[in-house]
Amino acid sequence: MWEKLLYFDRRIIFLLIGAAVLIPFLTQWTLPHGKITATTQSLFDAIEQLPVGTPVMISFDYGPSSMPEVEPMAKALAYHILSRNLRLMAVTLVITGPQMADRAIIPVAKQLGKKYGKDWVNLGFKPGGAVLLTQMGESIKRAYPTDARNNPTIKLPVMTGVENYDDIGLVVDLASSGAPTTWIVYAHDPYRVNMAAGVTAVEAVDYYKFLQTGQLIGLLNGLKGAAEYEFLVGRKGFGKLGMASQSVAHLLIIVLVIIGNIGYFTIERHRSRRR
Amino acid sequence: MPEPSGITEILGIPTDIIGLWVAALLTLAIYSFLYGDNPVYKFAEHLFVGVSAAYGAAIVYHQALVPKLVQPLSAGLIQPLLAGNPAAIVWSKATLLIPGMLGLLIFGRFFRGYQWLSRWPIAFVMGLGAGLSIPRSIQSLILEQMHGTMQPVWPLTGGGFDNLLLIVGVVCTLAYFYFSLPHRGVMRWLSRIGIWFLMIGFGAGFGNTVMARISLLIGRIEFLLYEWLPTIGIHLGGPGIG
Incomplete structure (x- = not known):
């Protein structure tokens, strides 16, 4: 048998x-919410503590294949950042990133009445990885002379007063690959910019060790992390609905x-x- | 500032509806593999590889090559040419011309007898990559992690027990991978405990992998139910999410 x-x-x-x-x-069918994971709460708290107008950078290092897990995080984060009147800058280390950034941010910006170029910007993709991150430590505008729409970044109001990582309140890397490690190695450690990450559940196990050392101040783990963040910002999203099926x-x-x-x-x- | 363009039409059908149908049919084509390998699945798989390569090339051209090389090179080109002073161009644009030429050498791989030329840009990238990554990786991935492991274990109630567990886990796992001593006596016990830590780690990894894969399925089902089905008049009372 x-x-x-x-x-x-x-x-x-x-x-x-x-x-x-x-x-x-x-x-x-949806499930009642359990206790929020400490790593999700710490990312939420870090954004809550930033003064109004502070630039926050999100690196969209994922593609369509991992969108179901990471996009709900991106939308909830974008909602949190823009609703708190912080400036949002989207960058990416992967070629599919610019489109992922637009997909996540445009609906949220429209909902909140935020303007492209003034409240948020999509700086697009540049190759180079480690070299690009190192160059951004010197000058973000030199690393990105134009944004993803080919506007000169020097003329964008959202970029006013943003020279390098010293002017960024927080970097959040949303990724489905090893990109957060690249960010930690080449941006956080040499330039001491605050960093958090939101990753697919497959990748999450690799990043808990960076919480222990303080190299990451927060971590969103897969769809569960997304659902928790949606709950914290009070926004109905795909994360919570998906968790019942999950x-x-x-x-x-x-x-x-x-x-x-x-x-x-x-x-x-x-x-x-x-x- | 302009945002991406709105809806346009092809043969009277909005492009976003065409996009939804293409995505839905390709999703079903890929999932047809669950029943068994078939030509529809193969077609979708090959299409994905081709489109990905073309998309990558277009993005790199428009967002890297044009703003970083083509536009700066072409700016200020006409005046020195009209003045009959091409040397001035070479001199002022050296920081663009040298990397540009180095990049072009990679295409030497396509020409028999000139393949060796592609070794120069590869050597440059490898040298630069190694120079950048070795010191930084040692600092971030080894020294910082060692520092993170050296935590106080007393009192046990104030996070000390967690730190103790961390130290025991690191030491025992390292013992398992230490092959210069035979795994007998103390080493045997340490490595056995190390195996347990490894197994718990693999279990956590597997659990997360299951969650990730199910999430992908959930994403596709959500797309088919709430984005595609409404285009054929089937409304399941969507979740109303943004």
Whole structure:
């Protein structure tokens, strides 16, 4: 019996997972909120403490493949920054970043009546990674002579008084790759700019060590981090809705893992008895 | 300042509706792989690779090459040329011309007999990368982490127990990877405890991976339900999110 259960068509598991994700959407079922993770709260608090008008930089280092996890964070963060009348500067180390920045910020800016060039700017993509971050430590306007819309950055009101990292209140790297490490190594440590990160859950495990050392002051972990941040800023978003599906799918996977393990050990015991 | 352009139409159909349909059909094409490998999946996969490469090339050209090289090079070019003084151009634009030429050498790979030329820009990038990264990485990823591990363990109630656990975890995991001594006696126990820490770490990693992969599925289902289905008149009472 166990052998049949362990080796059944895996497409049945795909169907079960699909149903587990779909049903909460169809029933509009949401879960009550638990305790906010300390790493999410610390990022929220850091933004709350910035004086009005302080420039905050978000690095959009993700692409369409990780959008479901990171974009809810980006929207909630953009909402928090712009609603507090802080200046928002979007940069990116990856080629898909400029479009991700526009997708996340434009609806939020429209909702809050914020103007491009005055309240926020998308500086776009520049190659170079470490070299670019080092150059920004000297001069952000020299690293970005134009923004993503080809406007000279020197003429943008949002860039007034912004020379280098000394003028940035906080850098938040939203990433699906190793980009936060690059930011820590080449921006935080040499120039001591405050840094936080929001990453996909796969990547999150790699970044907890930077919280221990103070190299990151906050960390958003996947869709859960996004849902928590949406709750903190009081904005209904995709993160909270997605967490119900996430929880049902997790329960299903836990049950499948338990069944798989019981089956494995039962079969092994039978085999050893036969020997 | 102008924001990205609004809706335009193709054959009377708004481009955003066309975009939604392309995205929805490609999503379904990719998920068809769950049933089994098939030509529709292969088509979507190849299309993705091609579009990604072209998109990358266009972004690099418009957002890096043009503002960083083409525009600064072309600015102030006419006057010295009219004055019959090309040397002045070379001299004033040396900081652009040299990297530009170095970049062009990479295309030597396409010409038989000139492949060796591409080694120069590669050597430059590798040298620069190593020079930048080695000292900075040692500082940020090793020394700072060592500093972060050296935390007070007393009193145990004020975070001291967490610090103790951290130190035990680091020491035992390092012991597991220390192969210059045989894993006998104390080393055996240390490395065994190290394995437990590693297993807990892998478990946390796997849990996070599950959450990430399910999130991607949730994202696609949300797109199909609340963005694509309404274009064919099926409204499921969307979540009303921004």
